[in-house]
Amino acid sequence: MFNTRTALIYLVAIGLLAAAATDAAAQFVPPAGYGGKPNGPGVAPPTDPAAPPLKRLSDAEFDGRFHLDPNYHRTGAGHVKVVGVFEVTEPDNSHFVDAWSTGFMPTLAFSDGRCFSFTAEYNGCMLWNGRLAQASCEKKVYTGRTSLAAPADSGLRLVGFSWSFGAWVDDARGKTIVTSPASTTFETLFTADMRTSAIMAMNGPDWPGGNVTLVGRVNGRLTIVTLEVNY
Numbered sequence: 001m002f003n004t005r006t007a008l009i010y011l012v013a014i015g016l017l018a019a020a021a022t023d024a025a026a027q028f029v030p031p032a033g034y035g036g037k038p039n040g041p042g043v044a045p046p047t048d049p050a051a052p053p054l055k056r057l058s059d060a061e062f063d064g065r066f067h068l069d070p071n072y073h074r075t076g077a078g079h080v081k082v083v084g085v086f087e088v089t090e091p092d093n094s095h096f097v098d099a100w101s102t103g104f105m106p107t108l109a110f111s112d113g114r115c116f117s118f119t120a121e122y123n124g125c126m127l128w129n130g131r132l133a134q135a136s137c138e139k140k141v142y143t144g145r146t147s148l149a150a151p152a153d154s155g156l157r158l159v160g161f162s163w164s165f166g167a168w169v170d171d172a173r174g175k176t177i178v179t180s181p182a183s184t185t186f187e188t189l190f191t192a193d194m195r196t197s198a199i200m201a202m203n204g205p206d207w208p209g210g211n212v213t214l215v216g217r218v219n220g221r222l223t224i225v226t227l228e229v230n231y
Contacts, residue, residue, distance in 0.1 A: 084127025099198035
């Protein structure tokens, strides 16, 4: 349960990322969400006329795309749940090329050289009031431990690491494999029925869980999916 002590611990953790402190604060939301009910629309009224349009999609319709691996060594404790899905309309004459974050809300980069920071409010264990605003294109990330490697014959393509969560794409099946920060060998935590281009995450300071965001394409549309994850 999120409380004041947890908030203070988490803000100290963010402060340790000195090189990325400013951007992290803009994209920081405590993992697992606040209590209470959502307040406001799925997408906030735009404040940046240059920002690509956002659409809030149904979490329930996406839950079936994410599957805890039945062989994960802590299956009884494992948990993965969708808490926010946003579809992004790519700008005219431009396309998505990359995403990154020091937390779990991404900065999106497009081929025309512009970047937009995604932020949202986390209430009732759901993301609401999503918005995009133009931001710096300086790439800042916190990868954590990155020593894991997929088996050589797996056919998996590395997407990246964030807070020691790892993501690999199985192009043949159109799926993404995500590994746990607690894993010391390559071990699937959950799979996602989507091709992912970027992963960003943030761990809870005092329990084995946090939030993972995957950016990729669903039915050809650029989509941001944020998950509540226990491992």
